[in-house]
Amino acid sequence: MKKLTYLVVVMILLMVLTACGSKSSDKNGxxxxxxxxxxxxxxxxxxxxxxxxxxxxxxxxxxxxxxxxxxxxxxxxxxxxxxxxxxxxxxxxxxxxxxxxxxxxxxxxxxxxxxxxxxxxxxxFGQAVIVKKGNPLKINSKEDLKGKVVGVQLGTTSETAAKAIGGIKQVKTYNGYTDAFNDMGLGRLDAIVVGEMVGRYYMKTKPNAFEIVGDTFQELPxxxxxxxxxxxxxxxxxxxxxxxxxxxxxxxxxxxxxxx
Structure with a gap:
């Protein structure tokens, strides 16, 4: 009997502690x-x-x-x-x-x-179009990307934005933009679609290699x-x-x- 009473008390205490913990968890998210x-x-x-x-x-x-x-x-x-x-x-x-x-x-x-x-x-962030310095392919807006090979980072809103343009020959995806910019420098890409701040950073660090063309688009918070x-x-x-x-x-x- 005493053993049974002890078990009941323990069970009640556990229930109380669990309830208290649950309330605390709910309250602070x-x-x-x-x-x-x-x-x-x-x-x-x-x-x-x-x-x-x-x-x-x-x-x-x-x-x-x-x-x-x-x-x-x-x-x-x-x-x-x-x-x-x-x-x-x-x-x-x-x-x-x-x-x-x-x-x-x-x-x-x-x-x-x-x-x-x-x-x-x-x-x-708005999306920006980046090309090689001097703009040899005369890409002046996102509409001019039709028929071009465009680099983006996989799984980003830039990839979504590029695919929404329509008429692009190939949207080539990369795990990171460093590889995309390297490829464009080697002539493997015609342009890159990237978040404006990232694009402007590349303009700042490599002003003789790349440039932004046209207006930014699809601005998102x-x-x-x-x-x-x-x-x-x-x-x-x-x-x-x-x-x-x-x-x-x-x-x-x-x-x-x-x-x-």
Missing amino acids: GGTLADIKDSGELTIAVDDTYPPMEFRDDKNKLVGLDIDLGRILAKKLGVKAKFVPTAWDGIIPGLDAKKYDIIMSSMNITDERKKQVNFVQYLN VGIAVRKSDKDLSKALEKAIKEMQDEGSFDKVKETWFGK
Whole structure:
């Protein structure tokens, strides 16, 4: 009898503790923000082949606009940033699998992606057409890409934008834009469709090799991707981004990479 009473008490205690934990989890959106603060670390997924947003310098150091912003963002949360280089085609599944806390890798906010994750917007991107310096093929707009071989990064909104143009001879996909620009330099591509900021970075670093032609198109907002359950983390990130914009640290980082 005593043994039975003991078991009943234990079961009741377990039920109470489980209920308390469940309420706490529901209240803070899964507890990710609390876990981040406890660990002292915000893990951030990046595709490190996307200069100037996130890439490796000549010393193999991870650098870029998102890297600088990510460090400031983590500091706003009272923790340190830890970057997790991840292939683009698996970056959202990795977030779902909790391999990292957020994705901060120049991800355009689209209706399709919003079905999978929540976003905290921090930038706007338009698509740009890049050609070799001197524009030997006389490509002056996206309409002039008909019949041409065009390079894009696999799985990006630039790939979607290029395929929507119509009449392009071939949309050639790459795992990273570094390879695409190398191929265009070797004459294997007629043009590249890429996010404007990335294109302008290449103009800045290699002004004698490439140029932007025509107007930008299909402008889309860029956001930090967060799991849908992590509502507390989304709110904290929104607050931190606003603080960065208000105090000027956000613009200072942009100026570092793109100039005024």
